Amino acid sequence: MAGFQLRRSLLYVPGNMPSMLQNIPIFQCDGVMIDLEDAVPLSEKDAARSLVRSFLQTYTERNKEVLVRINALDTKWGHDDLKAVLPALPDGIRLPKADRPEIVETLDTLLTEFEEELGLEIGRFRILPSIESAEGVINCIKTARSTKRLIGLAFGAEDYTASLEIERTKRGEELFAARTRVVWACKAAGIQAIDTIFSDAGDMEGLRRETELIKTLGFSGKSLVNPRQIEVIHEVFAPKQAEVDYALQVVEAIQRAREMGTGVISLGGKMVDAPVVKRAVRVLKTAQAHGLIDIELNEEVIYGQE
Numbered sequence: 001m002a003g004f005q006l007r008r009s010l011l012y013v014p015g016n017m018p019s020m021l022q023n024i025p026i027f028q029c030d031g032v033m034i035d036l037e038d039a040v041p042l043s044e045k046d047a048a049r050s051l052v053r054s055f056l057q058t059y060t061e062r063n064k065e066v067l068v069r070i071n072a073l074d075t076k077w078g079h080d081d082l083k084a085v086l087p088a089l090p091d092g093i094r095l096p097k098a099d100r101p102e103i104v105e106t107l108d109t110l111l112t113e114f115e116e117e118l119g120l121e122i123g124r125f126r127i128l129p130s131i132e133s134a135e136g137v138i139n140c141i142k143t144a145r146s147t148k149r150l151i152g153l154a155f156g157a158e159d160y161t162a163s164l165e166i167e168r169t170k171r172g173e174e175l176f177a178a179r180t181r182v183v184w185a186c187k188a189a190g191i192q193a194i195d196t197i198f199s200d201a202g203d204m205e206g207l208r209r210e211t212e213l214i215k216t217l218g219f220s221g222k223s224l225v226n227p228r229q230i231e232v233i234h235e236v237f238a239p240k241q242a243e244v245d246y247a248l249q250v251v252e253a254i255q256r257a258r259e260m261g262t263g264v265i266s267l268g269g270k271m272v273d274a275p276v277v278k279r280a281v282r283v284l285k286t287a288q289a290h291g292l293i294d295i296e297l298n299e300e301v302i303y304g305q306e
């Protein structure tokens with residue numbers, strides 16, 4: 001069964017903080033995003049760039065996905081950020097303020113040039129653009145299809161609410177429409193949707209509620225600001241035993257239905273048909289990616305394809 005890469009937890013680590021960078025290998029998150037943008041004061045932009053490059057050069061036993069958030073390409077730091085960090089081989093670039101698809105296309109072209117220069121496979125460096133303004137949300141459907149390098153789209157609610165001239169609340173009503181549009185853009189393009197940070201690193205219940213909400217909406221994971229947030233995120237994204245058991249029953253039931261020559265069957269009084277089966281397969285793949293089950297699932301048989 002084809003798997004997929006878990007991206008539940010992508011932790012920002014400020015690029016100007018050696019004590020934080022050095023702990024990257026021991027964090028249990030799925031990925032890190034070493035930040036050269038808003039976590040780094042203007043006076044430290046140059047020093048942080050060198051520090052991040054040196055750190056990446058020593059972090060050779062990579063045990064998680066490593067992205068670097070560069071400064072936007074229309075700032076005076078963006079190009080220098082790329083030049084400094086790409087030879088140290090991050091997996092990809094988190095591109096802030098991706099308001100228009102052309103911004104991502106420009107980065108795509110630059111990455112190709114760097115790959116040619118460094119003798120790397122074209123497409124090696126991935127991109128995770130941040131949708132964090134009204135303009136970004138309006139254009140995200142095209143942005144999600146702007147290059148094959150995309151891991152997904154990330155939503156950035158701090159800058160988004162600033163662009164809307166509103167306050168961000170913990171209930172998040174003000175984010176609902178934008179989050180939904182980002183998820184649509186990603187699902188239609190076959191890429192992952194990554195939700196924004198929850199900035200109150202002391203409020204674990206608030207973090208749990210927000211993570212449950214965004215999981216329901218279709219996000220694959222969240223950006224994080226603090227390592228203490230990782231465990232809660234992973235708990236919320238882990239499929240529950242009851243969900244896995246039900247998914248296994250659905251897959252068995254549909255196979256019985258096919259043997260009987262029908263595409264619909266009742267399971268405990270509830271209808272099981274093709275969309276129910278698709279969702280069950282998704283639960284089983286997720287459980288597999290979490291190491292909760294180890295089974296062979298033949299999707300051709302499950303979906304009844306010839």
Ligand SMILES: CC(=O)SCCNC(=O)CCNC(=O)[C@H](O)C(C)(C)COP(=O)(O)OP(=O)(O)OC[C@H]1O[C@@H](n2cnc3c(N)ncnc32)[C@H](O)[C@@H]1OP(=O)(O)O
Nearest residue numbers: 012013014020021023035038039158197201225226227228
């Ligand atoms: C809107 C945006 O752009 S968000 C992205 C940019 N922002 C960031 O990257 C912020 C990163 N996070 C942080 O700076 C901090 O976690 C804060 C400010 C959110 C909270 O600060 P604190 O409450 O002081 O953190 P806390 O007390 O939990 O720190 C505990 C330990 O974890 C470390 N730590 C905290 N956050 C991080 C992190 N993101 N990465 C690595 N280590 C971290 C601290 O250095 C500290 O280590 P120590 O015990 O060895 O001294």
Ligand SMILES: O=C([O-])CC(=O)C(=O)O
Nearest residue numbers: 156157158159196197223
């Ligand atoms: O990626 C994030 O969630 C953090 C960020 O830059 C924003 O919210 O503006």
Ligand SMILES: [Mg+2]
Nearest residue numbers: 132156158159
């Ligand atoms: Mg931002």
